Amino acid sequence: MTVTAGFSRVSITPSAPGLPLGGWPTQRISTGVEADIDCRAIAISDGTDQVVVIVFDLLGLSSATVSRIQGGVSEASGVATNRIHVASTHTHTAPQVPPFITADGSTGEPAYIDTLLASASEAAVGALAAQLPVHLGVGEGSCDLGVNRRLPGPDGLVAKPPHANFDGPVDRRVKVARFDTEDGSPRGVVVSYGCHPTTAGESTLIGPDYVGVVRDLIEEEFPGSVAVFLLGYCGDVRSCHVTESGRFDWTFDPDRVRGAGEKVGRVAVRAALEISTAPHARLATGQSVTPIESTSGADLGVARVSFVGVGPWRLLLTPAELFSEVGQRIEGEIGDVMPATLTDGYLGYVAPEHAYDEGGYEVEESHIYFGFDSPVHRGSADRLVQAAVAASRGET
Numbered sequence: 001m002t003v004t005a006g007f008s009r010v011s012i013t014p015s016a017p018g019l020p021l022g023g024w025p026t027q028r029i030s031t032g033v034e035a036d037i038d039c040r041a042i043a044i045s046d047g048t049d050q051v052v053v054i055v056f057d058l059l060g061l062s063s064a065t066v067s068r069i070q071g072g073v074s075e076a077s078g079v080a081t082n083r084i085h086v087a088s089t090h091t092h093t094a095p096q097v098p099p100f101i102t103a104d105g106s107t108g109e110p111a112y113i114d115t116l117l118a119s120a121s122e123a124a125v126g127a128l129a130a131q132l133p134v135h136l137g138v139g140e141g142s143c144d145l146g147v148n149r150r151l152p153g154p155d156g157l158v159a160k161p162p163h164a165n166f167d168g169p170v171d172r173r174v175k176v177a178r179f180d181t182e183d184g185s186p187r188g189v190v191v192s193y194g195c196h197p198t199t200a201g202e203s204t205l206i207g208p209d210y211v212g213v214v215r216d217l218i219e220e221e222f223p224g225s226v227a228v229f230l231l232g233y234c235g236d237v238r239s240c241h242v243t244e245s246g247r248f249d250w251t252f253d254p255d256r257v258r259g260a261g262e263k264v265g266r267v268a269v270r271a272a273l274e275i276s277t278a279p280h281a282r283l284a285t286g287q288s289v290t291p292i293e294s295t296s297g298a299d300l301g302v303a304r305v306s307f308v309g310v311g312p313w314r315l316l317l318t319p320a321e322l323f324s325e326v327g328q329r330i331e332g333e334i335g336d337v338m339p340a341t342l343t344d345g346y347l348g349y350v351a352p353e354h355a356y357d358e359g360g361y362e363v364e365e366s367h368i369y370f371g372f373d374s375p376v377h378r379g380s381a382d383r384l385v386q387a388a389v390a391a392s393r394g395e396t
């Protein structure tokens, strides 16, 4: 049979202001809404295997919260828990959720976190009910919104606070997959790009950051479709908005958010328009788990790396903020994939070994804000690369 796919979206915008926001060291409280945040689901099946990918406009979700969501969605939908993937877009203007902790110890509002379970089930059931035979194809463009944020000084150490490193590694690819009905009308567009959604800076207004603009542009171009954004390799990459000294500019400017989204969105739309789609018969899946420890040896749980493939669409789901070089290493081993980082848990920044010697926020400080006793161990990148190889080979 032909592979079937369905898409849906459910709002997760809080009903009132006053919620703690995630993503910055100091606590911010929401004062309103700039744009809706939501939870979007893709359901895809070949008649034998069924996969659901749920993407939240949130900073990220802990493994424990992901397990709760998988359990609830499985109960509501009948889909096996290991075929339910839970990703985040990493917007820094959404309510605070575990594992993230701010300087005052806040881990978020439990009542809001509970609502996410119902939203995930509603989105998954909606996507499953919308499944139809699809033709799909993939495309790619290039965008320079992102810039490496680790600038080494004369001593070889990375500057703090972060400065733009225009010569540093960055993945400029905008990867796109388009799903059409058999009569050629687009039902879903999946886009992956690697740049921190931090363009709203110090805003206290809820929103999906540039990601929302990207999705809106795609849905305007393809009426009746649902656009899903997945985060690429951007542990060391943020948007290129800098002051004259090369420091990043954190001030909130809604026009900047809009401009950033248009930059990525226009590339995504162009790539999506150029795609030719075809039917495919088989869904390929693979999964591999690897233990991850902190630098001090504490057990941080397991990283689950999953692969989902349909024809030319090869999706790789990983639970960390991967540096762009780690992404390159993975694709050097397994070939071109569409990355979905911050999926199925949160394990902090996974960096190449040399980054530990250079220091900087990601490998020295960030762990404080997600409750680890120290950064992830320097061998973690190797383990994730190996897990990606195993998952792409269809191991389970």
Ligand SMILES: [Zn+2]
Residues within 6 Å of the ligand: 090, 196, 235, 321
């Ligand atoms: Zn991040």
